[in-house]
Amino acid sequence: MVFNSYSFIFIFLPIVVSGFYFLARKNNQWAIAWLILASLCFYGLWDYRYLPILLSSISINYLACKWILANNQAKHSWRLTVSISFNLILLGFFKYVNFFIVSINDVSGNNLPLLNILLPVGISYFTFTQIAVLVDAYHGKIQAIKFTQYCLFASYFPYIVAGPILRHQELLPQFADTKRYRISAENFAIGISIFVFGLGKKLLIADTLGSTMWPLLAADNPKFLHAWLGMLAYTLRLYFDFSGYSDMAIGVSRVFGFKIPINFNSPYKATSVSDFWQRWHISLSQFLKNYLYISLGGNRKGQLVRYRNLMLTMLLGGLWHGANWTFVIWGGLHGLYLCMQHGWKTLQKNRKQKPSAASAVASRVLTFVAVMVAWVFFRAPDMASAFAVLAGMAGGNGISMITSLDVQAYGILIVSAVIAFWLPNTNELFLSDENKETKSVSSVSLFRGDWSPNLRWGLAVGLIFALCVLSIDQAKGFIYAQF
Amino acid sequence: MPNSDTMTTQSAPDSLRRYFWTVGLTALAVLIATVTTNYVVDPYLIHQWDTKLVQRLSPAQQKIMPWAKTYAVYRYRPEVVYLGSSRTEIGLPTDAQLFAGKRVFNLAVKGGSFGDAVNMLRHTTVFHRPEIVVWGLDYGNQFKEENGNSDFIPALVAKGPSYPIWRTLLNIKRSASMDMTEESLKVLSGFSEQKCRSQLATYGHKSSQCLEHIMRDEGGTAKAFDKVMQKNKPSGNPLDVQATLQLLDRVTDDYCRQGTIFRLYLQPVHALAELSYWATHQEDLDNWKRSLVTVIDARRRQGCDIRLVDFSGFNRITSEEIPQSTGHENMQYYWEHSHYRSEVGQIMLEQLFRKDRLEVAGDFGVELTGETIEQHLSDFRKKRSEYITRHPRETSNMTP
Structure with a gap:
């Protein structure tokens, strides 16, 4: 079920x-x-x-x-x-x-x-x-x-x-x-609202991205624009699919009065790869950190051992996702990113200068691109497909205009990007009082607004729920359920 | 001055109650409005028969046809039904003189598997047992028990007299959907692509008018042949031939005992498609034909009025010259390599039901029986070789 x-x-x-x-x-x-x-x-x-x-x-x-x-x-x-x-x-x-x-x-x-x-x-x-x-x-x-x-x-x-x-x-x-x-009416109200938001993320955004953007990466050797836009769509879809599921789990459990901790905290607003892992699949990151990375010695035995531990943790984390070398490479890439980040930090240790706003934006963009490139391996059924997409992103398959998308496809891509990059996430909207630390971790949002049981929120949640019910017959499986 | 804490605890239940009402009523209002609109507009004609909407112009590619067809036959109760895939849906006309005075309906569906055809037959039998069944058989991965057309869900198949109630509930549920809402809005706003008569208006047959639009949108006949000539596109052997043959055996046995007349035929795809799809597993195809003959011969021995005719291969119709050779935009017998025109279907129907062979058809259509099968298979291979020799350019990329 x-x-x-x-x-x-x-x-x-x-x-x-x-x-x-x-x-x-x-x-x-x-x-x-x-x-x-x-x-x-x-x-x-x-x-x-x-x-x-x-x-x-x-x-x-x-x-x-x-x-x-x-x-x-x-x-x-x-x-x-x-x-x-x-x-x-x-x-x-x-x-x-x-x-x-x-x-x-x-x-x-x-x-x-x-x-x-x-x-x-x-x-x-x-x-x-x-x-x-x-x-x-x-x-x-x-x-x-x-x-x-x-x-x-x-x-x-x-x-x-x-x-x-x-x-x-x-x-x-x-x-x-x-x-x-x-029975707590408040738990019911918050639980149902979070569940509906999660359902909306899945049915209205992730599934629509899946059904409208698939032609971009359908070819064996996608062209430059197709590869980049296709991977952008996949990157956003994966987030809405999985975080939607987590929101639904949190919401359902809340209806029973049991609070489940958050699992996502606007991961695509991350300014570094380690920041990304504090925001993406938080429960897995914490598990890997507490039960694998620290057990291996963490960063207590010098820099080289730390890098080894990071690589091992991320490689095994990749393998946890699935029995395929593509997942191992994906984990390895993230391990490499983390090693590079810590190496860079060590080099920069003596610099007292505070990072400028421009460098913060650059960090965010760089982190997002690095994560997106790694998703190429995560998405691919085999290594050959992954390299074909990477070749496309590098321009190796040529460039041609995208003609296979309609207005709806571009519309959902823009909407999902705006939500992922610039709007508050479910935790910030619904659980900010309970997870105060997450609010400070998250960054730029175009607006701030905590949920409260008023007419405006009631109309919004009711409307989203109705749209979700209308979309259920087109629903697709959850990507992360296969792991 | 009231204590703020007291105020909060007193007002919280009221605000939450109002919140629940707002969420519930908003969702309910939107859903009721949407379902009602979709049900009334019925853009896919899922519950129409003998209504004005049936005559409304429709998009060339009509969606979820199994829904429309299963409802239509529940109301129409045809005496003659056609079963099969899109080849039958496009190829066999329902206005054939042969069946003048009879209620005829084309129940074939796009992508329809053998199992889908059986389900369609069982469905229509709940309301009226057909007297005549004309059944187009496809080799390859459509010859299977499993569902082929993903819109033909099991719930659409009638199980008994409660079907009208069940079907109404199903139609209401289907009306609660986003895709139907989009189509309804298009119809209401005049943006719907109304290009040709609905398939219900032509009793399930996909009209030439619709096909012309589709072919124009997809780049024409020559373009379709370009694709098939590029390289072999094997359709793949059926996964479980024996199970599907057993199903054929059971179904024909059941219906024959009740007096139903069967005419089964093998689809006349164009010779180039025949080569592209199945040339690499000719042995399996031959064995399949032998197995079919075994089933049909057994039925005939029981006294059943049943015939199996092979229209496929390399005959006068299927070997029609393609636009790349003639320079013409269209072909006389084919829309593209896989789908034949109604004119061919008309000839096939007459061939299936007349004892004397039609002059115009020439070698088109060979009845398969225990006596004719081996000679036919031998001729088939010979004609295939001749075709390849005569068409070196068209078949140069194919590896039979």
């Missing part, structure tokens, strides 16, 4: 919300059980064959967590190693085994047969979420954990398919807080 469907919006969500608050009046545990059941249904409706994998993963990880917590004073690191290995083997088997077979075949010239494996949707997300719990349990950040709460944490339907990747301390205390099980 997907958020952008009639069945979710008009059947699943109303039933689950009603059931949750009805049961919460009797007993919070029943409400949690109801949400677990709803989450399993939501997940199983993608494909019921995924359910045993999810349930096995949750059960074994819960037992592993208890195992690590038992007599934790002794710090049995091997218990953590075994538990994490289980998760990595599970992920590796379902997601990467065919990738390795293909790679071995390519290198050795063998023709080893591929395995007929079903890739469970969201496996990368629920695996990483649970690895974080295991690590935190080992470090003593968890004292005890109830099975029902753990089960809901690992399977919670708003984020199981495409994140955000949550840490236990961000959600488990909320499950334990009895006050959250009371």
